[in-house]
Amino acid sequence: MEQQVLRSFLQNAANSTPSKHALTLATSLITNPSTSISTISTIYETLTLSLSPNLNSISLHHILSLLSHLSLHRPHLRRLIFSSLRSFSLLPHNSPRSVVESLSILVSIAEQDSELVQSVKEVSESVFLSVCFGCDCISVRRWLLLNATRLLVRPAVLVSVFFGFCKDPYPEIRKAALDGLSNCCVGIEDRGIMEGCYFRGVEMLSDMHDSVRCSAVRVVSEWGQVLVAFSEGETKMYWSDALFETLCSIVRDMSVDVRLRVFDAIGKITMASESILLQSLSKKILVKSQTSNVAGAFVHGLEDEFYEVRRSACSSLSALSILSSKFACKALTLLVDMVNDDSLVVRLQALQAVHHMAQHDHQVQEENLNMLFGALFDTSTSIRSEARKIIQLLRVHSLKVFKFCVNGLVGNLENYPQDEADIFFVLFIIGRNHGSYAVSIVEETSRDIDDFFEGKLGSNGAKTAFFLVLAISASLSHEINICKIPPRMYSYAVTLLGRISSGLASALDRHVLFTYLCACSRSTSVSDSKLINGEEILQHIVTDSSGNQESCEPSRAQISRADYQLEEMEVGALVNLVLAQINSIWQLMQVGCIDEVIEMLRSWKEELENLNITSPQSFGVLAFALKYIRVLELFGKAWTNLICLKKFPLTGEIEINFGEIDYKLRELVHMFLGVDKEAAVHLLELMLVTCTLKLCSVEPWCYEFILGKLSSIYSVVELLLEKGSIEPSKFLVEVGNSLHEFQTPLGGLSNLFQFKKLLELFSLKQIELPEGLKHVKAELSIVNNTCESPLLFVSGLPVGISLQITLHNIVVDNRLWVKFTVSEDSYQYVYLDPKQFGYCDKVKKFIFVAPFYKTPKANFFKLTVTVGMECSSSDNLISRNCRGPKHELLYLCEEKEVFLSEKKSPSKT
Structure with a gap:
């Protein structure tokens, strides 16, 4: 050959x-x-x-x-x-x-x-x-x-070429030359070249093409910073101020891209005079000798009509705040005002900027606290979370203001109970930092806590747990003695240990917390020989808390994205912020709190569904997240029933749930392009866990089929693990080791025990979605067909049904089918080859006349039609003949109804 x-x-x-x-x-x-x-x-x-x-x-x-x-x-x-x-x-x-x-x-x-x-x-x-x-x-x-x-x-040659081509008559060449000039600033030590490149960039800021001016901004920024780095003394400050003034002079450019680049560049400046920094916050000229170009530069940025520019201005303010305390204080007031911005991304960036400044001891003033605490009632989970991070760092100087903080967190808890864990963590931190104030509030609320445990306050357990967390935090404060908290409060806290420890998991180990509460309440549930001295427990917990608090902070920072420039980045970041909270729902699943889990998942779903999306690139990430949340909802119910509540029903309800979980997981695996290997392994691991849960709940005669499916899925996981550097979880490792033991169906408790041991190793992980995820889907409508205007047919003869179909992100290997359904047992498939209509891997819209052969002997009938994609990796065969799909279908659109009426012969008169 x-x-x-x-x-x-x-x-x-x-x-x-x-x-x-x-x-x-x-x-x-x-x-x-x-x-x-x-x-x-x-x-x-x-x-x-x-x-x-x-x-x-x-x-x-x-x-x-x-x-x-x-x-x-x-x-x-x-x-x-x-x-x-x-x-x-x-x-x-x-x-x-x-x-x-x-x-x-x-x-x-x-x-x-x-x-x-x-x-x-x-x-x-x-x-x-x-x-x-x-x-x-x-x-x-x-x-x-x-x-x-x-x-x-050679760099010297490059600089000369780029410098000359900056004056080329074609804007594409000028832009490329400026981009090249920006990349040449490393390794150049000749001051004349530095100044020449800087001033060439300044000159090109007046170019008539937006893309060229964008590149010129970068040249000015890069070479300006090089000039500052190679200067000393007063010359260093001169060039830094000159760079700041030059960039501020174009913050009102007509191009949004230029304005965005300018504020990004301003945020990279590492030094500037305090007077010129303050001038950028005020439109009024503060010092006569200063140029008017700087006046109100940031005010213009924060008032810009495009959210990308406002976001970048907030980010730059945060970066420059370390240069001057006076500037930081005035900038803080402007940033707090941005908490009311229309754009979710801007609100989030403003809060992140305030949080960054609070970490550098620039505190929100008391007169601005109302604005900050208003963010606790924002509909966005990420906004509320960021506001709590700022509150966590507050240092208040009066009981009145501290009560205001506590009341704000109580309102947050009442309006958004799904935030409970994070609220408890923040409350614990501020309670430790303001021990005397915390004790005062605990004393005021102690009667309400007693009434709750005496059955007089109904089921308001969340609020009671809230004040018990405050009591625990007060007892661990350096400001007061532990004895100021009544021992019964610790006894109450022991009874709500699961709820409290879930919220304090980032600060305290559950076992240490339990030991501490028992010691403080003199509980008889722990023998005196096992009780540690109270001071030793206190010292251990304080050290553990502060250590854990510092270690968990980077992980909290990792779930936020500050660099939003396009809408798809905005949506992707927000989706990942939501999915980052999976660890909290997994803790609730493990203790059987399925109602709380469902409530949290539905609130996330509602928040994502309310996003105002206009960019097609954002649809894929959002669609994936919504389907994934539905999987978690179904999975949580099955897990709680079988593992936590130990219910092993043989009824159809659990089977139906498993069927939907399987289908939804296959949708996530096959109907989205661009899923990375880690996410793919995560989804396949969920499939394996679902199979294992099935094995805990079905009759022995079903084992062979499910074990075969388990083995098939694991073989795909093995291929992915071999191709990448992904570390398999303990559950995956043990499934691989145990597969050979499950080749023959075992009966009774022995088999159930092995499956249960596997499930004990599973832990639900956080999933992060890559940008640019594409959703494979279709849109379908029936051409010229309504109930009032049905399609005419002759009984027993085929009828052509005109379908308007729009395909999104279909790839060449996809096998598509149009499915007609008359009843549960009567349906017909028609193969749909998108290539015959002009193959396109993004969006393709066309008219397809599908023949329907099974016209009944009836005057009028109705059928439904949909478009499905054959899941070639599925083990489930649905057809063995050549007239339909061989494997199970994943449906790309909702079913549409088709109305048909028999065509009558002309009546004889």
Whole structure:
């Protein structure tokens, strides 16, 4: 077979212009690792002999591409290919495009073989300069400018070339030159060059094209910072202030992209005069000698009509706050006002900025606390969470203000009970920091706590647990003595240990907390010999709390995204903020609190559904998150029934739930493009856990089928683990070790015990979704068909039904089917090949006339129609004939109704 393909290639390649077929044959031989060395050598010789400036550009491009493939797949030929291409690139009469393409391959080979770097240097710089200044092709020159650093051209030469091309008549070239100039600032020590590049950037800030001005902003920022770094004394402050003034002068540019780049650049400034910083916060000229360009720069940014600019202004204010305490205090007032912004992203960024400043001892003033505490009632979970982080760092100086803080957290708890765990954590921290105030509130509320445990306050357990957390935090404060808290409060806390410890998990170990509460309440549930001295417990918990608090802070910071520039980034970050809270619901699942879990999941779902999305790129991430939350809801019910409540029903209810979990998980695996390996392994692990849960709840005769499915899913997991560096969980490792033990169905408690032991190793992990997730889906409508205007048919004959179909993100391997359903037992499939309508991997809209054959003997009937995608990896066969899908379908759209009416013959008169 190899020789036949080679002969066919050589016959086609003999022409002066090799055909596309010949090139395809060569590609197949090159990429096949089994191809013999002699065949590869023949292909190489044929390709090098075909190299000629006289070839047309398309043929030459294909030959160069094949040589590039050869260098990649056949390392022993790299140097020969390098030598051939080096000679070819120096031939006269070569087109600039072919020279540049040859040069690109030479550089790629040199990057794989360091000994060839010097040879590239000898040819690349001269070719670079000759093509740059002698070629009229815009795309070629642009490519050279963008890839100049890869071509190993000397920095001094690069700066000169970029500097000159900044004045090119084409905006694409000017932009590429400015981008290149920005990348050249490392390694340049000549002050004249630094100033020349900086002022060239300043000059280009007045360019008429937005993209060029965006690149000019970067040049000004990068070279301005280089000038500051290489200056000393008063000169250093002069250049820093000049850079700040220059950037502030264009904060009112007509382009939103330019304004966005400007505020991002301002946030990178590392020093500036306090007077000029303060001027940027006020439109009124504060000092006559100052330029008006700076006046109110940040005010304009915070009032900008585009949320991206307002977000960037908030971020820059936060970064500059470390330069001046006076500036930070005034900036804090502006940032707190942004908590009422219309954009969720801006509100979140403003709160993150306030949190950053609070960490550097810039506290929110008491007159601004009302605005901050208003964020505790925001509909967004992420906003409320960020507001609590700021409250956690507050240092108040009066009982009145402390009560205001506590009341705000109580209101947060009453309106959003799903925030309970985080509220308890924040309350614990501020209670420890303000021990005397906390004791005063505990004394005021002690009667209500007593009434609750005496059955006089109904079921308001959340609020009672809230004040018990405050009592515990007060007892651990350095300000007061532990004896000021009545012992009965600790006894009460023991009875609510699960609820309290869930909230304090980030600060206190549950066992240590239990021991401490027992010791303080003199509980008889722990023998005196096991009780540790109260002071030792206190010292241990305080150390453990502070240590854990510091260690958990980075993980909290990781769940937020500060760099939002596009809407899809905004939605992706918000979705990941929601999914980051999975650990909290897993703790509740483990103790059987399924009602609280369902309430939290539904609140997350409602928050995501209320997002105002206009960008198509955001739909995939949001759709995935909503389906995933539904999976967690169903999974939580099954887990609670089987593991926590130890109910093992053999009724249909659990089976139905398992069926929906399976289907939803298959949707997540197969109907989204761009899912990374970690997320894929996570979803497959959930499938394995679902199978294991099934094995705990079904009759023994079902074991063989479910075990087969378990083994099939695990084989896919193994493939993913082999391809990447993902560390398998303990559950996955044990499933792999145990599969051979479950080959034959075992009966009774022995089998159940083995499955239960596997489930004890499982832990629900946080999943983070990558950006750019694409949702495979379809939209369907029936053309010209309503109940009042049905489609006419003749009984027993086929009828064509016109469907308007829109396909999203369908790939070439997808097998699509139109399904008609008349009743539960009567349906028909029609194969749908999207390629016959003009294949497109993003969005394709077309009209498809689907034949329906099973027209009944009826005057009028109705059927439903939908579009499904065959799940080829499914083990469930639904059809063994050639007239329908072989595997189970995943439905890409909702069912639509079709109304049909029998066509009557003309009546005789």
